[in-house]
Amino acid sequence: MTAPLTYALIAHVLVGVLAIGLTHLVFMHFLRKTPSWKYLRSLAGWATIGFLGSWASGAYYYVVYYGKAVKPVILKGAYPWAHQVIMEAKEHIFIMLPFMSLALWFLILVLEKQQDDKIKKAVRNLALTILLFGAFIAGAGIIISGAARS
Amino acid sequence: MDWYTILIIAHIVGVALGVGGATFAEVNLVYAKRDGEISPDENALMQSTYAVLRLGFFLLVLSGFGFLLYYRLSGAEELLYSSALWAKFAVIGILSASAVLMQLRLIPLLWGSAVSITSWYAALVLGVFARGDVNSSYVTIFSIYALAVVTMYYILQLIHKKFVPHKEH
Numbered sequence: 001m002t003a004p005l006t007y008a009l010i011a012h013v014l015v016g017v018l019a020i021g022l023t024h025l026v027f028m029h030f031l032r033k034t035p036s037w038k039y040l041r042s043l044a045g046w047a048t049i050g051f052l053g054s055w056a057s058g059a060y061y062y063v064v065y066y067g068k069a070v071k072p073v074i075l076k077g078a079y080p081w082a083h084q085v086i087m088e089a090k091e092h093i094f095i096m097l098p099f100m101s102l103a104l105w106f107l108i109l110v111l112e113k114q115q116d117d118k119i120k121k122a123v124r125n126l127a128l129t130i131l132l133f134g135a136f137i138a139g140a141g142i143i144i145s146g147a148a149r150s
Numbered sequence: 151m152d153w154y155t156i157l158i159i160a161h162i163v164g165v166a167l168g169v170g171g172a173t174f175a176e177v178n179l180v181y182a183k184r185d186g187e188i189s190p191d192e193n194a195l196m197q198s199t200y201a202v203l204r205l206g207f208f209l210l211v212l213s214g215f216g217f218l219l220y221y222r223l224s225g226a227e228e229l230l231y232s233s234a235l236w237a238k239f240a241v242i243g244i245l246s247a248s249a250v251l252m253q254l255r256l257i258p259l260l261w262g263s264a265v266s267i268t269s270w271y272a273a274l275v276l277g278v279f280a281r282g283d284v285n286s287s288y289v290t291i292f293s294i295y296a297l298a299v300v301t302m303y304y305i306l307q308l309i310h311k312k313f314v315p316h317k318e319h
Contacts, residue, residue: 001223010219017215021208024246031253135243138215142239145222146230 005065012058013141019050020134023101026108027127030120037112044105047130051098058094074147082147090140093133100130157216164209165274171203172270176263176306183314203266210273211242234279237291241276245269260310264303272298 001009026043029035074083107123178199182192221229229235244265252262272295279286 006223009223013215013219014212017212021211028250028253139239142218142230145218146227148222149227 001065001069005061008057008061012054012061015050015057016054016134016141017138019047019054019101020131020138022047022050023104023127023131023134026104027124027131030124030127037108041105041108041112044101044108044127048098048101048105051101055094055098062091070148073149074144077147077149079143079147082144086140086143090137090144094137097130097133097137100126100133104130153216154220157213157220160209160213161217161277164206164211164213165270165277167202167206168210168270169206169274171199171206172267175199175203176267179263180309180313183310186315206270207245214238214242233286233288233291234276237288237295238273238276240292241269241272241295245273260306261303264299264306267306268295268299268302 022043026040026047029040029043071083071087074080074087104123104126107119107126111120111123175196178192178196182188182196188196218230221227248257248262248265248269251257252259252266257265276291279291
């Protein structure tokens with residue numbers, strides 16, 4: 001693996017985990033009676049940037065290296081479902097995550113100006129959904145890495 | 151200093167902050183509730199302890215993923231098959247979920263505390279096991295963990311009964 005691909009994989013994982021951590025903070029902060037909207041907006045904004053960064057670096061790694069070098073190893077190995085099921089699910093869910101996170105940031109902006117309990121609850125649930133998707137994607141990455149044993 | 155050493159240091163610092171934070175969160179809670187109410191100063195102290203806990207959790211997770219990357223990049227994927235490692239993943243998942251459930255008031259405080267303390271100590275022990283020669287199955291490790299959570303719950307109940315006054319209605 002070349003150095004840019006190694007850095008892309010590292011960025012994909014660490015920036016993605018950071019974005020999930022920030023979304024976790026957003027969700028936890030949403031549970032407060034009087035959340036700081038400015039703080040929430042900042043967290044959600046950085047989480048979106050993180051998801052986009054992880055998305056871009058992951059896409060580079062996937063297109064340039066994974067399909068040619070990793071996928072065949074997994075398919076020939078003991079756990080082909082790691083690609084056939086887990087990776088397929090991961091890549092489709094990951095397509096949505098940055099946009100869901102962007103929507104979260106935008107809705108926090110709306111809540112900052114116009115507070116509404118129903119919208120607040122819906123946005124909190126959106127943060128939880130992003131968090132659960134993020135946790136799934138992180139777990140899926142571990143399974144795929146483990147299945148890439150030649 | 152190589153990346154592996156940096157990861158080990160970050161991971162140990164994260165676990166140390168978490169284990170210490172979880173222990174002191176409970177100690178501070180019992181001390182604060184001894185006189186029947188939590189003062190603003192006591193509340194501020196507990197909040198700072200929770201901040202340390204969150205920092206420890208963050209370091210633990212980030213360095214944990216760093217290890218996984220390191221194994222992947224160095225061709226040591228077989229380490230990902232360790233039952234202790236997967237038990238540790240589950241424990242960290244439960245720890246994270248219990249923090250959310252406590253915040254949502256969906257589980258009693260005492261059960262949340264028992265899960266938090268036991269999980270942090272379990273993460274410490276499993277971290278040692280994952281690098282050693284312990285070959286216990288996932289089910290065995292997880293059964294011991296579940297038993298430890300229940301035991302910790304009853305220990306905390308005893309401590310609270312002894313030191314925290316009960317409100318008379």
